[in-house]
Amino acid sequence: MSISIPLLRTAALPLLAMTALLAAAPCASGAIIGTYVDAGHVNTTGMIVDGNGQPGDNSWHLRTDSSKNWEANTILECDDNTVTPGDLTTSITGLAAGTYNVYMVYWTNSGTGWFVSASLNDGDFATYDKTTGVATGIYAPNSTVVYEREVLLGQVTVAANGGFSVTVQGHTTSQSTERSWYEGVAYEAVPEPASLALLGLGGLLARRRRRG
Numbered sequence: 001m002s003i004s005i006p007l008l009r010t011a012a013l014p015l016l017a018m019t020a021l022l023a024a025a026p027c028a029s030g031a032i033i034g035t036y037v038d039a040g041h042v043n044t045t046g047m048i049v050d051g052n053g054q055p056g057d058n059s060w061h062l063r064t065d066s067s068k069n070w071e072a073n074t075i076l077e078c079d080d081n082t083v084t085p086g087d088l089t090t091s092i093t094g095l096a097a098g099t100y101n102v103y104m105v106y107w108t109n110s111g112t113g114w115f116v117s118a119s120l121n122d123g124d125f126a127t128y129d130k131t132t133g134v135a136t137g138i139y140a141p142n143s144t145v146v147y148e149r150e151v152l153l154g155q156v157t158v159a160a161n162g163g164f165s166v167t168v169q170g171h172t173t174s175q176s177t178e179r180s181w182y183e184g185v186a187y188e189a190v191p192e193p194a195s196l197a198l199l200g201l202g203g204l205l206a207r208r209r210r211r212g
Contacts, residue, residue, distance in 0.1 A: 031136040032150055033103060034188030039076055039090045039168075046088035048076060060085055060170065060182075075107065078170030078180045085170040090185050093163035099190040102153045102164055104128070105136070107181035110145050116180040117169040120153040125169060150186060 040062060041048060047059040060076045078085045108114045108130040115129035133151030140146075156164045164187070170180040 031134075032105060032186055033136075034101065034186040036105065036186045037090075037092060037184050039088070039182060039184040043092070044076070044088050044090045047086045048088070060088060076168075076182045088168045088182065089165050090168070091163060091165045092185065092187065094161055095158050095163055095187075096189075097158060097160040097162070098192070099155055099157045100164070100187045101155055101190055102166065103133075103150050103186040103188075104153055104166055104168070105148065105150050105183040105186060106133075107183060108147050108149055110147075113178035114181060115171065116182050117171070118151075118153060118182075119167050121156060121164055122167065123154070125167075148183065155190065 037043065048062050049059050050064050051061045052063055060078050063075045063077065076088060102120055104116075104118045106116050106128060110130070115127055117125045117127045119125045128149070128151050130147065130149070133149040135147045136150045137148035138145065139148075153166065158164065166185045168180075168182045171178070
C-alpha cells in the first residue's frame with residue numbers, strides 16, 4: 001500500500017515552531033517527499049525474516065514489534081553479520097507514463113556505523129549515512145536519538161504501467177553497533193517542461209491582474 005505525503009515546507013516557520021517540530025517524538029515520515037511505499041514481503045525480494053532480534057548471517061529482519069514505534073513493521077535491519085547479507089530489491093509498478101524522482105528512506109543514528117548502500121534500476125551502488133540526504137523524522141527512545149532520512153537516488157522515465165526497482169545492500173560487520181536500517185522508497189512525478197511553462201504563464205497573468 002502506498003500513501004501520498006506532501007513535502008513539508010519549513011522555510012516560513014518561526015524558529016520556536018521549528019524547534020518544537022524537531023523535538024517531537026516520534027515524528028517518522030512526516031516530511032517525506034512524494035509518495036512513500038514501505039519495503040516488505042509484498043514488494044521486496046531477498047532473505048527477509050520476521051522478528052525483533054538480531055538477524056543471522058545473510059538475512060535481514062522485518063521488525064514486527066508494534067510497541068517500538070520507529071522500528072515497527074516497516075524497517076529491515078541487518079547487523080552483527082560476519083558475511084555480507086544478500087541484496088534486497090524493492091519493485092514499484094503500475095505508474096503513469098512520465099519521469100520520476102526516486103528516493104530511498106532509511107534510518108541513522110547520531111554516531112557512526114549506521115549506513116546502507118543502494119542502487120536504482122541495477123545502476124552503481126552508493127553508500128548513505130547520517131551525512132547524506134535530508135532528515136525527515138526524529139525519534140528519541142531513552143538516551144538514543146535516531147533519524148529517518150531520505151536521499152535522492154536518481155530519475156527514471158517509464159511508460160504507462162511502468163515502474164522501477166531499488167536494490168539495497170547491507171555490510172559485513174561483527175559489531176552489534178553497526179547496522180543497516182532500510183525503510184522503503186518514495187517517488188514523485190517530475191513536471192514536463194510544457195507544464196512548467198504553463199505554470200509560469202499563469203503566475204505572470206495573476207500578477208498582471210493584481211496590478212490592474
